Amino acid sequence: MRLKDKVAIITGSTRGIGYSIAEAFVKEGAKVVLCGSSQENADKSYQKILEKYSEADVLPIGVNLTSTEDIISLVEKTINKYGKIDVLVNNAGITGTSPITELSDEDFEKMMNINVFGAFKLTREVVKKMKEYGGSIINTSSMVANYGGRNQVHYSASKGAINAMTKSLSKELGMYNIRVNAVLPGVTLTDMTKDAVSDEMLEGLKRMIPLGRASQPEELAGAYVYLASDEASFTTGTLISVDGGIVM
Numbered sequence: 001m002r003l004k005d006k007v008a009i010i011t012g013s014t015r016g017i018g019y020s021i022a023e024a025f026v027k028e029g030a031k032v033v034l035c036g037s038s039q040e041n042a043d044k045s046y047q048k049i050l051e052k053y054s055e056a057d058v059l060p061i062g063v064n065l066t067s068t069e070d071i072i073s074l075v076e077k078t079i080n081k082y083g084k085i086d087v088l089v090n091n092a093g094i095t096g097t098s099p100i101t102e103l104s105d106e107d108f109e110k111m112m113n114i115n116v117f118g119a120f121k122l123t124r125e126v127v128k129k130m131k132e133y134g135g136s137i138i139n140t141s142s143m144v145a146n147y148g149g150r151n152q153v154h155y156s157a158s159k160g161a162i163n164a165m166t167k168s169l170s171k172e173l174g175m176y177n178i179r180v181n182a183v184l185p186g187v188t189l190t191d192m193t194k195d196a197v198s199d200e201m202l203e204g205l206k207r208m209i210p211l212g213r214a215s216q217p218e219e220l221a222g223a224y225v226y227l228a229s230d231e232a233s234f235t236t237g238t239l240i241s242v243d244g245g246i247v248m
């Protein structure tokens with residue numbers, strides 16, 4: 001087991017990519033703090049995991065990443081139950097598609113507030129603990145951070161910020177043996193894609209992907225397992241694309 005007894009907080013892990021990461025971490029022996037935007041969602045996904053892995057050690061927590069109190073409470077509850085945090089996966093996020101002229105201040109602020117500010121605040125609170133013993137922080141970025149996204153100035157700006165945070169924090173936190181890396185998914189078939197990408201856009205994107213298809217969320221999880229594990233003990237500041245080759 002590659003993550004035996006490691007304690008991992010994974011945000012946005014009630015569905016999509018985050019849920020696949022949670023399952024993969026459980027399979028590798030991690031103790032997983034499963035986070036959804038509500039306690040109800042977190043509890044439902046917890047039950048789903050228990051049905052498959054009856055021995056799983058999972059703590060389901062509802063957390064709204066726009067709330068500083070929720071974030072502080074998430075870290076406190078994790079420490080109370082497990083005594084440490086070895087891995088933080090900042091995965092939760094929202095997307096959106098709209099021409100710049102139709103984007104309001106509120107649209108831009110909401111995107112930044114969840115995708116960037118939420119990840120910043122949770123990372124800050126976790127690092128206060130992780131500094132004592134080291135760990136791994138993994139951020140979910142996106143191919144649009146490097147590639148751009150038409151009608152996605154707010155989303156691509158948020159993911160560009162995640163890449164910059166990843167590199168800056170890897171420099172700042174290396175002295176504490178905290179590694180900071182990011183995974184850049186390409187087109188992944190989740191609820192997010194269903195909401196944001198039309199069938200026509202999806203067909204166009206597939207033609208641009210060397211592997212000729214979109215990915216399933218489970219195909220992302222291996223990169224996170226690697227970055228969380230001791231196999232990646234000398235890997236930090238890296239942006240790993242898992243996108244079928246669409247961005248090179």
Ligand code: NAD
Nearest residue numbers: 012014016017037064065091092093142185187188190192
């Ligand atoms: P998804 O919509 O299925 O899941 C997003 C998760 O984030 C959900 O669990 C949701 O509850 C959580 N979340 C959203 N707002 C939140 C908030 N305010 N507080 C707490 N949790 C909140 O999406 P997904 O496709 O699984 O995306 C996961 C990550 O991968 C996101 O960061 C997304 O930007 C990134 N990504 C996805 C794709 C793709 O094609 N699906 C591509 C590149 C990057």
